[in-house]
Amino acid sequence: MKLNRQQLSRLGGAVALPAYTPDMIRTGIAHIGVGGFHRAHQAVYTDALMNQGLALDWGICGVGVRSEDRTMRDALAGQDYLYTLVELGDEPNLPIRVIGAINDMLLAEESPQALIDKLADPAIRIVSLTITEGGYCIDDSSGEFLAELPAIQHDLRHPDAPRSVFGFLCAALARRRAAGIPAFTLMSCDNLPHNGAVTRKALLAFAHLADQELASWIDQHVSFPNAMVDRITPMTSAAHRQQLAAQHGVEDAWPVVCEPFVQWVLEDKFVSGRPAWEEVGVQFTDDVTPYEEMKIKLLNGSHLALTYLGFLKGYRFVHETMNDPLMRQYVRSFMDLDVTPQLAPVPGIDLTTYKDTLIERFSNQAIADQLERVCSDGSSKFPKFIVPTLHRLLADGKPLDRVALVVAAWALYLKGEDESGARYRIPDPRAEHCQALVADDAQLTARVLGEEAIFGSAPGRSLEFVAAFERCLTSLRERGVSQTLHNLLHA
Template sequence: MKLDRHTLSDLPPRVARPTYDLSQLRQGIVHIGVGGFHRAHQAAYTDALMNRGEALDWAICGAGLRQEDRTMRDALAEQNYLFTLVELADTADTEVRVIGALNDMLLAEESPQALLDKLADPAIRIVSLTVTEGGYCIDEGTGEFNPALPQIRHDLAHPDAPQSLFGFLTAGLVRRRAAGTPPFTVMSCDNLPHNGDVTRKALLAFARLRDPELADWIAGHVTFPNAMVDRITPMTSTRHRLDLHDRHGIDDAWPVVCEPFVQWVLEDKFVSGRPAWEKVGVQFIDDVTPYEEMKIKLLNGSHLALTYLGFLRGYRYVHETMQDPLFVHFVRGWMDKDVTPQLAPVPGIDLDAYKRTLIERFSNRAIADQLERVCSDGSSKFSKFSVPTINRLIDEGRPLERAALVVAAWALYLRGIDERGERYRIPDPNAEFCQALVADDEGLSARLLGVEQIFGPKIPRSAAFIDAFERNLHSLKTLGVSRTLERLLAQ
């Protein structure tokens, strides 16, 4: 049956559905960038709270700033913005649940004024974001906001007809300030270090270019909590949709699949209130830093450690890679020897148990997480997930072989052909630039490692790292992935 409000009562008994009255929801959140992760994470937490009979005034209005967001909006609109969340695990029955916390979605290209009106609405007290690492307009080389981007230049010239994230946020806050409406909290749910601080820095930089007095007002009145977010959410495939239909009789145009594990650690800095998410498992703390470093260095860094090597070997799924004992031993060595010594104590977390859980999560066959997804946007991910670890290894004079092998695997991956001779696309906005860096063997190390917006200034000045990189790149080319891993693990 087609999923919508009229068919909810007809769903099979094992499919969980909203226990609250959808007609009683009132919007309190605008979420910019509705994708799989938001729907499996923030929307799922909010729905769980609503199922307790609370937070009915915190429904979510989605917002899309890109042309590509129309596909999501149209799919959700046809089913009254309901969607199915499917948790997949090897060792437990699949949990299937209909989420009702999201109940509208506005498109900037369709009506920028409608989105501005929503941002100015006093009922909206949080604006949350999942716009990917590249959506914050930060120059990777300088770490500063980049005002030269075309959409930023447009919004500075046409402040009442914005196109960019920061143009819309600023215009919405201008309206609220003029009307005497309290500001909203800006809450990033993107997977980048100190995401709240990054958002604040970028928004203030944009606002200062528009009106320094406005920037001062935002600095004094708007809050930007940092958050650590975690849930593996692969791309929804045709197979996922067909499985949902065949097993449960639900025709959902765009369900979301995810692992059972979910975590959200959030600084409690909300200027205009928030849902009581702590009642459904969110951990509110004063400083997210130790949790964030643990997750980014262990989970995201380990993902990069295995993904390019796995793809070169011919694997296409994370669990498939983790069925190879060489990869399990390599990734566990990366976690134990390279990352863990750099981590501060994390309150309430047993790091050994956390690492075991990561291995189990990576090995989850049911979720079938695509290596292509993890491989994507490597030019942005390395600087955030791996370079800080490598820099510490260099500073402390520790072994560099594993770290250099990870970077060498990315360099070879960028050539677009695996060990089996299969060609593949490079899912990275900077793919053409990066592929040009590795097109010629002569001078490859200097060209690739010398890109400061990816690797920073320290790595290209480390003779030890360059030697390890060249040694591992040569080994991958001549011996292949498996024999290179065997040699490294034997050391």
């Protein structure tokens, strides 16, 4: 049965349906970057509130600024913006829900003016973002805004026909300012340290280049809450769609699958109101820093620690990698010995229990999380998830081989061939540049560790880290992943 409003009443049984109807919803949020994570996280929390008869004026209008977003828009539009959320895990009878919190989706390439109109609409009080770690146009080595990017330069020359996220945000905020419409809250839901502060820095940098008075107004009137977001959401596969249809009779063009675990810690800094997300499990705080440090260094950092080694070994799913005892022991050692000593106390969190939970989540066979997903955009993920840990280890004079192995595995992964000789693609916008770093074996160490845009200057200048990197790289080449791990863990 095709999922849409007309057919909705015919569904039932194990499939939970919205307790509200689409005509009850008014739009209050515009979300830029509608992908699996947004639909398994922010939209789900909002839907849960709506099912209680709350937040019906906080419906979500999706926004796509990339040409690739058309596929998602067409899939959702074809089923009245409804979609199915499927939780996968070892527990029996996990919920399957139809989510109706998204009620529209606009594409920038279809009508830039329509998108600016929507973002300038007084009804929009929150604009939220999942635009990936690389979408904020910040140079990871210098921390500066990348004003020279072609899309940014275009938008500075053509403010009424923008192409970039920040061009659209400034165009809409300029119109709100001119019309006396209050500003919105700009809320990042990306896995970035201090994601609100990063968003603020990027938007103000663009605005200062475009219009100094507008930049001053944004600085005074727009709020940028920091957030820690967490839910493992693998790519939806054809098998997921087929299973949903076979088991529950739901024909969904793009369901979203995810783990049962979900968490959102959010600073309560909203200039124009917000949904009562605390009623459905969101934790509001004055300072999200300890939570995001914990999550980014332990979860995201450990994801990178396992993913490139697993891929080189020939595994293609996270749970396969975690079923390998050597991999499992290595990941836990990295968490316990390298990351945990760097973390401040986290209110309400026992770190040992949190790490136990991470191991269980990574081992979730039902979710079948793809290593390719975790491997993707490594050049943007390393500076956020691994490099801070690496720099702290260097500063504290701590052992370096475990973290050096993460970097060496990535360098060897960039060769595009695993231990069995199987070839694979490198899903990274900077893949060509990154692969050029490893093309000449004689220059590999200098070029990889000299890539300050990814690693900063410290690793390449540290004789100890250079030696550790070369030990790990040589061992991976000559002995393979398993023997390298065995030797490292039993040294």
